[in-house]
Amino acid sequence: MEHVTEGSWETLPVPLHPRVLGVLRDLGFPYMTPVQSAAIPLFLKNKDVAAEAVTGSGKTLAFVIPILEILLRREEKLKKSQVGAIIITPTRELAIQIDGVLSHFTRPFPQFSQILWIGGRNPGEDVARFKQQGGNIVVATPGRLEDMFRRKAEGLDLASCVKSLDVLVLDEADRLLDMGFEASINTILEFLPKQRRTGLFSATQTQEVESLVRAGLRNPVRVSVREKGVAASSTQKTPSRLENYYMVSTRRRSHCSLRFCVLTAGSSQPSPCFPEDGVITVGAHGLPPPAVEEWVASDHALCPSCSTCACVEYYGKALEALVKGTEVMCIHGKMKYKRDKIFTGFRGLQSGILVCTDVMARGIDIPEVDWVLQYDPPSNASAFVHRCGRTARIGHGGSALVFLLPMEESYVNFLAINQKCPLQEMSLQKSTADVLPRLRAMALADRAVFEKGMRAFVSHVQAYAKHECSLIFRLKDLDFAALARGFALLRMPKMPELRGKQFADFVPVDINTDTIPFKDKMREKQRQKLLEQQRKEKTENEGRRKFIKNKAWSKQKAKKKKKKKMNDKRKREEGSDIEDEDMEELLNDTRLLKKFKKGKITEEEFEKGLLTSGKKSVKAADSGIADL
Numbered sequence: 142m143e144h145v146t147e148g149s150w151e152t153l154p155v156p157l158h159p160r161v162l163g164v165l166r167d168l169g170f171p172y173m174t175p176v177q178s179a180a181i182p183l184f185l186k187n188k189d190v191a192a193e194a195v196t197g198s199g200k201t202l203a204f205v206i207p208i209l210e211i212l213l214r215r216e217e218k219l220k221k222s223q224v225g226a227i228i229i230t231p232t233r234e235l236a237i238q239i240d241g242v243l244s245h246f247t248r249p250f251p252q253f254s255q256i257l258w259i260g261g262r263n264p265g266e267d268v269a270r271f272k273q274q275g276g277n278i279v280v281a282t283p284g285r286l287e288d289m290f291r292r293k294a295e296g297l298d299l300a301s302c303v304k305s306l307d308v309l310v311l312d313e314a315d316r317l318l319d320m321g322f323e324a325s326i327n328t329i330l331e332f333l334p335k336q337r338r339t340g341l342f343s344a345t346q347t348q349e350v351e352s353l354v355r356a357g358l359r360n361p362v363r364v365s366v367r368e369k370g371v372a373a374s375s376t377q378k379t380p381s382r383l384e385n386y387y388m389v390s391t392r393r394r395s396h397c398s399l400r401f402c403v404l405t406a407g408s409s410q411p412s413p414c415f416p417e418d419g420v421i422t423v424g425a426h427g428l429p430p431p432a433v434e435e436w437v438a439s440d441h442a443l444c445p446s447c448s449t450c451a452c453v454e455y456y457g458k459a460l461e462a463l464v465k466g467t468e469v470m471c472i473h474g475k476m477k478y479k480r481d482k483i484f485t486g487f488r489g490l491q492s493g494i495l496v497c498t499d500v501m502a503r504g505i506d507i508p509e510v511d512w513v514l515q516y517d518p519p520s521n522a523s524a525f526v527h528r529c530g531r532t533a534r535i536g537h538g539g540s541a542l543v544f545l546l547p548m549e550e551s552y553v554n555f556l557a558i559n560q561k562c563p564l565q566e567m568s569l570q571k572s573t574a575d576v577l578p579r580l581r582a583m584a585l586a587d588r589a590v591f592e593k594g595m596r597a598f599v600s601h602v603q604a605y606a607k608h609e610c611s612l613i614f615r616l617k618d619l620d621f622a623a624l625a626r627g628f629a630l631l632r633m634p635k636m637p638e639l640r641g642k643q644f645a646d647f648v649p650v651d652i653n654t655d656t657i658p659f660k661d662k663m664r665e666k667q668r669q670k671l672l673e674q675q676r677k678e679k680t681e682n683e684g685r686r687k688f689i690k691n692k693a694w695s696k697q698k699a700k701k702k703k704k705k706k707m708n709d710k711r712k713r714e715e716g717s718d719i720e721d722e723d724m725e726e727l728l729n730d731t732r733l734l735k736k737f738k739k740g741k742i743t744e745e746e747f748e749k750g751l752l753t754s755g756k757k758s759v760k761a762a763d764s765g766i767a768d769l
């Protein structure tokens with residue numbers, strides 16, 4: 142393990158508690174990683190630490206161990222309700238993971254209690270748990286932690302409880318800022334005592350992180366850890382054991398990635414849509430081609446690959462049908478309550494595919510992940526490094542692959558310069574059977590699949606339009622017809638980006654897509670009922686329309702003008718002129734996100750808002766009018 146090279150824990154200049162050493166022995170970690178050997182002594186000498194180290198280099202223990210040691214060295218013992226340490230991390234999954242690591246170390250010290258505060262759970266219960274069990278060490282997401290400071294009326298005076306705080310850790314600091322938590326963090330910092338140790342950990346440092354370092358840390362010592370064997374001048378952000386590839390597909394990106402997933406997962410029964418002779422070779426740089434068996438032997442394939450929740454839903458559904466004998470799971474940010482369960486479930490699997498958005502891109506530690514497939518390039522370049530970092534973690538090898546269109550190939554150079562992240566080209570050489578006819582057949586047979594595909598396409602186009610590297614990812618150059626074929630669409634969706642365009646290369650199906658039923662009988666029954674209701678309303682409105690027609694034309698004109706004005710205003714405000722409820726939901730979510738980023742609403746309110754708009758969309762889908 143080239144990461145674990147820094148001598149045994151006993152060689153630290155400040156000795157660790159024998160029971161901490163015992164836990165490390167039980168975990169089978171006899172040696173430290175570089176970031177651990179650098180950061181732990183600094184913390185224990187009362188320094189603030191700003192640490193940057195590649196993904197999977199053991200940053201969690203670099204702050205968990207000092208927290209324990211500092212609390213153990215306190216002169217005044219902590220009371221149940223006194224908070225001695227807080228770890229803030231951007232996502233729930235990360236918080237759960239850190240809480241799990243921490244519990245190994247608090248187990249031999251029953252005098253310390255720990256508590257997890259994350260969104261998606263009942264805040265009232267969080268308060269009750271704290272009052273009952275205490276929380277000397279808090280692991281939290283920023284929104285929920287900020288919310289907890291406002292729960293005085295429920296009997297939790299957190300501002301008083303944190304007066305005893307010794308250590309604050311900001312994990313994945315750049316992500317905390319990317320996700321718009323700056324306002325929450327600043328509010329939280331105001332409650333915390335200045336006399337504390339602060340640690341800031343990240344795999345990628347940005348300008349914004351620098352400001353946070355200045356705001357939250359006092360004379361920090363900076364730790365920047367490079368891997369052994371990597372030149373001192375190099376600032377490569379990805380682990381050296383990571384084989385990082387890109388594949389340029391002249392065909393559709395989605396098609397390629399789906400085929401790749403099918404192959405990688407290595408179905409136990411040969412998939413009807415994928416021949417057994419698919420050969421993948423590494424091109425350009427002359428490396429030997431990995432044998433197909435190598436892919437097939439994959440344990441976990443993780444794909445934090447999609448930029449949007451709708452794409453995750455669609456690819457999840459597609460892969461479920463295409464990959465036999467391998468479990469396919471989906472996680473995205475719009476899932477409210479089942480996210481924890483799915484995440485834990487995936488970790489417990491022998492092998493599987495996790496289709497996810499960037500909620501899984503950071504910090505998530507599933508050591509056996511062999512492949513990270515990126516269906517589309519993430520919206521910002523540092524997220525690319527984090528996505529890849531879900532594989533090739535300590536002591537393990539791993540590979541990552543991003544699918545690019547020919548017009549996007551300069552992204553490879555951009556990553557090499559901007560992120561010091563070199564990629565090698567890989568190409569799928571033999572032409573293989575098409576997965577798309579199968580997906581089209583699925584969409585024809587089930588409205589749920591049809592609608593998922595349409596939504597995925599729309600959301601993908603919209604995400605593409607907002608890409609940070611708009612010079613490389615140019616919406617105007619996107620081949621919409623090829624994209625639609627890649628999503629196995631039955632017809633082109635109606636959306637402003639496509640208005641007035643012709644798609645000679647896209648052949649829509651020869652049926653009215655409104656007639657495609659849901660496979661789920663109940664859903665279809667509801668849809669039919671709603672369609673009937675709409676038909677009735679339409680007939681009733683006919684009479685009214687005639688009446689309007691008989692009105693003075695000047696009046697009709699005024700009404701039309703008013704309507705146009707309202708529509709224009711809405712378009713200006715929302716940047717969209719799509720009429721259906723899905724778009725409304727999307728816009729509503731965007732508005733919520735903006736408010737949340739500006740700190741105008743709490744994480745809780747944000748999630749509640751998402752849930753309400755999600756419900757609306759289910760209604761729309763059920764009614765069958767969500768046909769975008």
Ligand SMILES: Nc1ncnc2c1ncn2[C@@H]1O[C@H](COP(=O)(O)OP(=O)(O)OP(=O)(O)O)[C@@H](O)[C@H]1O
Nearest residue numbers: 170172173174196197198199200201344504506535
């Ligand atoms: N000293 C050690 N020896 C062996 N394995 C270790 C050691 N320290 C940590 N690990 C293991 O290495 C893996 C990665 O650790 P961790 O999740 O802390 O990495 P990280 O640097 O926080 O990664 P990321 O930047 O992706 O969040 C974990 O599975 C952890 O158990």
